[in-house]
Amino acid sequence: MDADITMQDDSIQIIAVKRERKRRGKYFIYAEHQEEAIMSVSEDILIRYNLLKGQHVTADRLSEIIRADNRQSAYELALVYLGNKARARKEVERYLLRKAVEQDDIQAALDRLEKERIIEDGEYAKRFAQQSMRSRGKGSLAIRQDLMQRGISKQQAAEAVMELDQEAEMEAAIRAACRKWPYIKGETRQRTQKLAMFLMRRGYPGEIVRKAVNIAIKSEDLDEDGLMLDN
Numbered sequence: 001m002d003a004d005i006t007m008q009d010d011s012i013q014i015i016a017v018k019r020e021r022k023r024r025g026k027y028f029i030y031a032e033h034q035e036e037a038i039m040s041v042s043e044d045i046l047i048r049y050n051l052l053k054g055q056h057v058t059a060d061r062l063s064e065i066i067r068a069d070n071r072q073s074a075y076e077l078a079l080v081y082l083g084n085k086a087r088a089r090k091e092v093e094r095y096l097l098r099k100a101v102e103q104d105d106i107q108a109a110l111d112r113l114e115k116e117r118i119i120e121d122g123e124y125a126k127r128f129a130q131q132s133m134r135s136r137g138k139g140s141l142a143i144r145q146d147l148m149q150r151g152i153s154k155q156q157a158a159e160a161v162m163e164l165d166q167e168a169e170m171e172a173a174i175r176a177a178c179r180k181w182p183y184i185k186g187e188t189r190q191r192t193q194k195l196a197m198f199l200m201r202r203g204y205p206g207e208i209v210r211k212a213v214n215i216a217i218k219s220e221d222l223d224e225d226g227l228m229l230d231n
Contacts, residue, residue: 090151125160142203
């Protein structure tokens with residue numbers, strides 16, 4: 001919120017600072033010769049620039065304060081979006097763009113979040129990959145694609161997938177295959193093709209799909225929870 005400001009002697013004098021009622025942590029700044037607040041700033045900016053009643057602020061200083069507050073607002077908006085959930089840098093950027101935040105302010109907010117290690121694409125990619133395999137039963141190919149769709153770089157996505165336990169991926173594919181196999185109808189050949197397609201859609205590599213399908217066919221009564229693999 002920025003009103004038209006009349007500058008005298010290249011400066012204005014603050015005559016009042018009032019807390020906003022509707023937005024927590026925001027303050028209206030009132031200046032002499034102005035009926036409305038000249039701007040609204042966050043508490044962080046209020047303290048950083050010592051915006052107190054009686055202070056004189058030059059035009060250049062005022063512009064600096066407005067720029068700083070825009071960046072602070074972008075940063076705070078990103079924090080609200082993140083909450084307690086880890087997200088990729090690109091996801092946060094897309095959110096701020098939807099909120100019509102200026103690109104320069106977005107980049108400043110993202111850089112600050114990275115500096116404070118609130119967003120870390122490398123670590124996010126690793127955790128996402130592990131969770132996707134463990135909880136969602138996805139294969140490495142699908143996981144890598146999901147990561148890139150979230151804005152993770154091709155290299156970081158590949159590195160995250162490479163750190164996945166290949167034996168765990170094999171076991172996950174076998175569990176999925178053994179659970180699916182009894183519910184597939186038709187001749188054995190048709191069932192085999194359908195099961196292979198099912199696993200491929202989940203993003204498992206071809207060699208893992210082949211082994212999982214063979215085990216499912218031979219072990220329809222295999223205990224899902226006590227699954228063991230031969231090395």
